[in-house]
Amino acid sequence: MHFTKVSKLNGEITIPGDKSISHRAIMLGALSKGTTEVSNFLQGADCLSTIDCFRRMGIDINNTANSVTIKGKGLLGLTKPSQILDVGNSGTTTRIMSGILAAQSFETSLTGDTSIQKRPMGRIIEPLSLMGASITSINNNGCAPLLIRGSKLNGIHYISKVASAQVKSAILLAGLFAEGETSVSEPSVSRNHTEIMLKYFGGSIKTLGTTATVTPNPVLTGQKVTVPGDISSAAYFIVAGLIVPNSELLIKNVGINPTRDGIIRVCQQMGGDITLLNINDKNGEKTADILVKSSELTGIEIGGSIIPTLIDELPIISVLACFAKGKTMIKDAAELKVKESNRIDVCVNNLTAMNANVKATDDGMIITGGRSLHAAVLDSKLDHRIAMSFAVAGLMADGTTTIKNSECVNISYPTFYSDLAKLHA
Ligand SMILES: O=C(O)C1=C[C@@H](OP(=O)(O)O)[C@@H](O)[C@H](O)C1
Numbered sequence: 027m028h029f030t031k032v033s034k035l036n037g038e039i040t041i042p043g044d045k046s047i048s049h050r051a052i053m054l055g056a057l058s059k060g061t062t063e064v065s066n067f068l069q070g071a072d073c074l075s076t077i078d079c080f081r082r083m084g085i086d087i088n089n090t091a092n093s094v095t096i097k098g099k100g101l102l103g104l105t106k107p108s109q110i111l112d113v114g115n116s117g118t119t120t121r122i123m124s125g126i127l128a129a130q131s132f133e134t135s136l137t138g139d140t141s142i143q144k145r146p147m148g149r150i151i152e153p154l155s156l157m158g159a160s161i162t163s164i165n166n167n168g169c170a171p172l173l174i175r176g177s178k179l180n181g182i183h184y185i186s187k188v189a190s191a192q193v194k195s196a197i198l199l200a201g202l203f204a205e206g207e208t209s210v211s212e213p214s215v216s217r218n219h220t221e222i223m224l225k226y227f228g229g230s231i232k233t234l235g236t237t238a239t240v241t242p243n244p245v246l247t248g249q250k251v252t253v254p255g256d257i258s259s260a261a262y263f264i265v266a267g268l269i270v271p272n273s274e275l276l277i278k279n280v281g282i283n284p285t286r287d288g289i290i291r292v293c294q295q296m297g298g299d300i301t302l303l304n305i306n307d308k309n310g311e312k313t314a315d316i317l318v319k320s321s322e323l324t325g326i327e328i329g330g331s332i333i334p335t336l337i338d339e340l341p342i343i344s345v346l347a348c349f350a351k352g353k354t355m356i357k358d359a360a361e362l363k364v365k366e367s368n369r370i371d372v373c374v375n376n377l378t379a380m381n382a383n384v385k386a387t388d389d390g391m392i393i394t395g396g397r398s399l400h401a402a403v404l405d406s407k408l409d410h411r412i413a414m415s416f417a418v419a420g421l422m423a424d425g426t427t428t429i430k431n432s433e434c435v436n437i438s439y440p441t442f443y444s445d446l447a448k449l450h451a
């Protein structure tokens with residue numbers, strides 16, 4: 027794909043459904059009794075991988091354009107898949123589903139694409155093994171493919187070294203099947219969609235500070251779920267609206283759960299003109315329309331407990347920082363190295379190729395704003411967040427920016443390029 031400088035962005039956009047919430051709706055729908063109807067489900071490749079895995083375990087899932095119906099079979103209703111489960115590019119599917127598989131009375135193997143086969147799974151293998159499951163990394167490297175031998179689990183109190191909703195959710199979902207309560211404490215609070223949705227489906231779960239505790243053996247009942255727009259997808263438009271001069275964008279129906287809203291807080295702290303309108307609630311998840319206007323920005327330090335609330339937005343925040351006065355320091359974000367790509371290295375290399383002043387650190391980046399960006403030929407490294415972040419950078423660079431392997435936006439936002447183009451038509 028090619029991108030050139032634009033003079034302004036204007037208009038309204040409705041963001042597709044949240045990826046994290048869409049995954050969880052399939053999983054909890056499958057484990058519930060009765061029918062779950064999901065509207066505004068994200069039709070991205072990652073969520074389609076989750077659907078495919080649960081269909082292979084005997085769950086009837088009907089996916090029409092904007093609504094997904096899941097005929098749940100209750101906590102003990104899954105059946106052994108006849109083949110290895112393919113999670114595609116989805117870390118969320120791999121880790122959270124492993125928590126469910128760890129408790130089944132059958133053995134499962136799962137694998138995914140080359141990126142998934144490099145992502146660390148020790149972080150779920152360790153706690154699920156402590157609960158009594160047997161999980162083997164088939165190539166003995168701590169990554170997928172995984173062989174999961176389910177068994178009777180015991181509840182644990184686990185202190186996680188990383189603030190990761192995937193780790194937390196894997197353990198909590200395994201805890202549904204365990205003997206006794208299961209709790210997870212994390213260094214700071216990660217996204218809490220599993221906790222919110224589990225409660226909505228009838229589960230018993232409590233949160234106290236950074237610890238979530240689940241009671242086993244609930245009767246979960248199918249529900250109607252309306253998925254809010256994904257704030258991680260909205261982030262590209264929030265940033266584009268702030269940095270492209272003369273812009274005004276209304277980004278509609280976005281999930282603003284406080285465990286996900288770090289991008290809004292950071293943009294406002296940098297001086298961004300952002301207004302939340304029409305604040306609402308969708309099955310326990312807060313939503314709003316976001317009005318963004320071009321703004322003069324100042325660099326800030328971003329670190330500590332805000333990091334898990336904007337982890338997937340750090341690539342686009344690195345682009346934003348190029349247009350802020352002074353220095354922006356991103357720290358405590360070493361997790362970026364183990365996403366679909368090493369997002370610290372890829373952002374620093376791409377921004378440097380565009381003439382930005384940026385330096386990688388062990389756990390983040392330091393970006394000094396003020397230099398104008400030049401077009402470059404960039405590779406997404408098959409990472410959707412990188413492709414979308416540098417498409418936005420391309421709107422502010424002199425010349426024509428080319429993004430190779432740009433089709434990977436399909437993972438989380440299949441209509442991204444056409445939605446972006448509408449705003450500068
Ligand atoms: O639970 C989830 O839905 C997700 C959690 C985050 O990963 P970690 O749990 O590894 O931080 C995030 O990066 C990912 O895109 C989705």
Ligand SMILES: C=C(OP(=O)(O)O)C(=O)O
Pocket residue numbers: 072115116117118119338365366411438
């Ligand atoms: C890291 C991401 O997803 P996952 O871990 O599910 O692959 C992402 O969407 O940026």
